[in-house]
Amino acid sequence: MTIDLATLARAVQSAYDEHHAAPGGDNASYIPYLAKVPSGLAGLAVVTVDGDVLTAGDSDFRFAIESISKVCTLALALDDVGPDVVQAQVGADATGLPFNSIIALELHHDKPLSPLVNAGAMSTVSLVKAASVEDRWQRILAMQSALAGAPLELSDEVNQSEQTTNAHNRAIAWLLYSAGVMYCDPMEACDVYTRQCSTLITAAQLATIGATLAAQGVNPVTKNKVLLEGHTRYVLAEMTMEGMYGSSGDWAYTVGLPAKSGVGGGILAVVPGVMGIAGFSPPLDAAGNSVRGQLMVADVAKAMGYNLYAG
Ligand code: DON
Numbered sequence: 001m002t003i004d005l006a007t008l009a010r011a012v013q014s015a016y017d018e019h020h021a022a023p024g025g026d027n028a029s030y031i032p033y034l035a036k037v038p039s040g041l042a043g044l045a046v047v048t049v050d051g052d053v054l055t056a057g058d059s060d061f062r063f064a065i066e067s068i069s070k071v072c073t074l075a076l077a078l079d080d081v082g083p084d085v086v087q088a089q090v091g092a093d094a095t096g097l098p099f100n101s102i103i104a105l106e107l108h109h110d111k112p113l114s115p116l117v118n119a120g121a122m123s124t125v126s127l128v129k130a131a132s133v134e135d136r137w138q139r140i141l142a143m144q145s146a147l148a149g150a151p152l153e154l155s156d157e158v159n160q161s162e163q164t165t166n167a168h169n170r171a172i173a174w175l176l177y178s179a180g181v182m183y184c185d186p187m188e189a190c191d192v193y194t195r196q197c198s199t200l201i202t203a204a205q206l207a208t209i210g211a212t213l214a215a216q217g218v219n220p221v222t223k224n225k226v227l228l229e230g231h232t233r234y235v236l237a238e239m240t241m242e243g244m245y246g247s248s249g250d251w252a253y254t255v256g257l258p259a260k261s262g263v264g265g266g267i268l269a270v271v272p273g274v275m276g277i278a279g280f281s282p283p284l285d286a287a288g289n290s291v292r293g294q295l296m297v298a299d300v301a302k303a304m305g306y307n308l309y310a311g
Contacts, residue, residue, distance in 0.1 A: 003274070008046060008304065009054050015299035016044045016056035025283030025291035028263040033161035034064065034282070037265070042281040043203040044296045047211035049274060051220040055204055062200035063280055064158045066262030067099065067288075069144060069196040070121040071235060071243075072209065075217075076143040077115070077127045078231045086234070089181065090115050090123045094241045094248060099288060100168055102175065110179030114242040116260065119172050122193045126183040136184070137192045141199065147212050148205040149221035159198035166194050201266065203280045210268045210276015236270055247287040255298045256307030267293035271306045 020042035028034040043058035077086055086092070091113035095104035100118045105111075112120035130136035145152045173186035182189060212219040213235055217227025239258035244251040251259055257277075259269040265282035267290050277300050279293030301307065 003048055003050075003052070005052055005054070011300050011303035012044055012046055012054045013056050015296045015303065016042070018299060019292050019295035020044075020057050020281070022292045022295055025285050027265075027282045028284055028288070031162055031165060031263065033158045034264060037063065037282045039282050041265075042292050042296070043279070044300070045203040045207040045278045046300060047204070047207040047220065047276050049211055049215040049220050051211075053204060053207070053221075058280065059203040061280065062202055063266060063282075064155065064197065064262070064264035065144070065152075065199050065201045065266065066197045066264040067116070067121070068201075068206065068209075068260050068262040068266050068268055069199065070116045070124070071213075071239065071260050071268070072144045072147055073121065073124050073128065073140050073196060074115040074238060075147065075227055075231065075235050076140060077124045078234055079228045080129045081127050083231070083234045086115065086124070086127065089127065089183065090120050092238060092241070096246070099245050100172070102172060105172070105175055105179070110175065111181060112176065114238060116238050116242040117245070118169055119176060122169065122173050122186075122189045123176055123181050123183070125193045125196070126189040130184070133188050133192065136188065137195055140192065140196050143226070144196070144199055146219065146224060146226040147209040148201060149208045149212075149219050150205050152199045152201055152205070154195055155198055155200050158200070159195055162194045162198055163191070166190065169194065203266070203278045206266055206268050206278035206280070207276040210270045210278060212276070213270045214272055214274055214276055236272060239270065244289055245287045247285075247289055251294075252309070255301055256309045257301055259297070261289040261293070263288050265290045265293060267297055269297045269301065271301070272308070274306065277301060
């Protein structure tokens with residue numbers, strides 16, 4: 001598909017201008033670091049499958065990747081054990097409940113269902129092939145970096161903030177272990193999961209992850225083949241099912257693109273075969289999705305006529 005870059009640049013700037021100061025929402029506060037990030041920050045970025053990069057606002061500000069990391073680890077697990085094992089041993093369905101729900105486990109016979117909620121993400125971390133804790137962590141970090149086209153780094157400050165407040169996730173990890181759906185030591189999985197949430201990323205790098213998923217796993221910026229042939233479809237399907245948590249259905253209904261949010265304020269949408277669109281702004285709505293990020297990303301998609309279900 002040929003993209004008119006001048007039209008795209010106008011769409012990005014206009015979505016930013018319109019929504020970068022939209023009211024509503026609050027920073028996540030259950031992770032102390034996130035509560036301190038300036039709420040007024042907002043950035044927007046698009047990376048096309050041809051490697052064109054368009055940005056507006058604070059697109060170079062490094063924020064915590066948080067739950068968007070789940071997309072990268074899912075991609076790695078798919079390459080390691082294949083889509084059938086991920087579906088059988090973690091699941092591939094929406095929970096319909098908040099991202100850290102324990103009730104969701106109870107309701108579904110202790111199966112996490114989705115690799116994109118906290119329970120399923122820790123289970124997915126445990127499926128990654130690794131010889132040690134450090135190997136597991138380094139392989140996940142390498143996958144994040146390869147998808148983003150840049151060497152991402154752990155923020156010790158974010159990690160410290162999360163590791164000291166993640167009792168709820170540790171409890172989930174033990175529940176998964178007792179149910180037989182944790183495939184390495186549960187505290188190892190929780191530790192590495194917490195680290196994967198604590199890397200810093202810019203909106204432009206996030207959009208590159210999206211562009212790589214849009215381009216069948218070939219990073220359009222580095223030109224490296226990051227994922228095995230045919231695996232991006234499973235990642236995108238999961239993003240559609242659960243990427244926006246309790247709002248995933250509404251997002252599919254109104255915007256019609258696979259997307260993934262994080263409580264750091266990031267949101268990534270993918271237009272398969274075309275581009276990644278990433279927004280960032282810390283205030284979140286009740287489902288845990290960035291208020292301004294959703295508005296900015298949805299606006300670019302609408303202006304460019306991208307909606308998977310619109311024909
Ligand atoms: O495990 C947690 O709760 C956080 N590290 C990540 C949660 C998250 O980003 C959910 N996103 N909307």
